[in-house]
Amino acid sequence: MPRYPYRQIGVSLNRDFRNDQNQNLKDIESDIKEQKARVDAQISSVEQPSEVVDARVDTSGTEHATLKDRLDSVDQNTASQLADLAQSKTDKITSDADRAYFENKFASILDGSPDGVFTTLSDLQSAYPDGSQGLYVVQEDGNWYFWLDGSGWTAGGLYQSIRLANGSVSDDAISVKTNTILSFDTNGKLSTVSETDEQGTTRTSTLSYNEIGQLVNVQETGGDRSINRTLNYNDDGVLESVTASTIK
Numbered sequence: 001m002p003r004y005p006y007r008q009i010g011v012s013l014n015r016d017f018r019n020d021q022n023q024n025l026k027d028i029e030s031d032i033k034e035q036k037a038r039v040d041a042q043i044s045s046v047e048q049p050s051e052v053v054d055a056r057v058d059t060s061g062t063e064h065a066t067l068k069d070r071l072d073s074v075d076q077n078t079a080s081q082l083a084d085l086a087q088s089k090t091d092k093i094t095s096d097a098d099r100a101y102f103e104n105k106f107a108s109i110l111d112g113s114p115d116g117v118f119t120t121l122s123d124l125q126s127a128y129p130d131g132s133q134g135l136y137v138v139q140e141d142g143n144w145y146f147w148l149d150g151s152g153w154t155a156g157g158l159y160q161s162i163r164l165a166n167g168s169v170s171d172d173a174i175s176v177k178t179n180t181i182l183s184f185d186t187n188g189k190l191s192t193v194s195e196t197d198e199q200g201t202t203r204t205s206t207l208s209y210n211e212i213g214q215l216v217n218v219q220e221t222g223g224d225r226s227i228n229r230t231l232n233y234n235d236d237g238v239l240e241s242v243t244a245s246t247i248k
Contacts, residue, residue, distance in 0.1 A: 114134075144156045178195050179195070201222065217229065217230055
């Protein structure tokens with residue numbers, strides 16, 4: 001039985017207005033479904049061409065009440081599949097962008113390019129009290145710093161010393177040389193970075209990736225310290241944090 005005419009809605013935005021509005025929407029939906037059922041029944045009661053009747057059955061064997069129902073179902077499924085495909089493409093683009101961002105960050109540490117320069121360590125601590133990714137230089141002591149969970153800002157060594165005058169250092173006085181070897185896996189991704197100085201001390205950074213190609217771990221060993229860095233992603237594949245710990 002039709003629900004029309006529907007409830008009159010006043011001008012006051014109160015609970016009665018909301019209840020009447022919700023009930024009207026339900027009644028309109030019921031009337032539309034009832035009218036559709038009547039039309040479907042009339043179509044079914046009239047003999048249709050065999051081609052039309054056959055077209056009501058989809059490829060999975062499901063028989064629809066009318067040909068229009070079958071076409072509407074196809075449209076809805078197609079729209080849903082296109083939406084899922086678009087979301088999948090968006091997720092991949094986001095994941096690729098996150099991976100490229102971190103790889104660039106890690107590369108900046110390897111090549112020594114700082115992400116920022118501060119006059120004092122206190123300035124760095126004030127700017128990033130909870131830490132930050134990357135390499136930061138403090139002019140006060142000339143060291144570069146990185147964030148280590150549990151320890152805070154940690155000095156990584158001398159970054160820049162006092163400038164020497166031209167010609168003040170002879171070739172014989174240059175005794176520290178570093179040999180760097182880069183290794184790549186079968187997919188062409190950087191897998192290890194090994195640096196050996198003239199004294200024979202070798203520091204090795206080993207990079208690990210997950211099954212979808214995201215960088216998930218960087219383990220630095222050798223020298224006077226060993227550090228393990230773990231990259232944490234959320235369910236959407238977006239990088240959320242990097243945790244670091246010393247390796248005993």
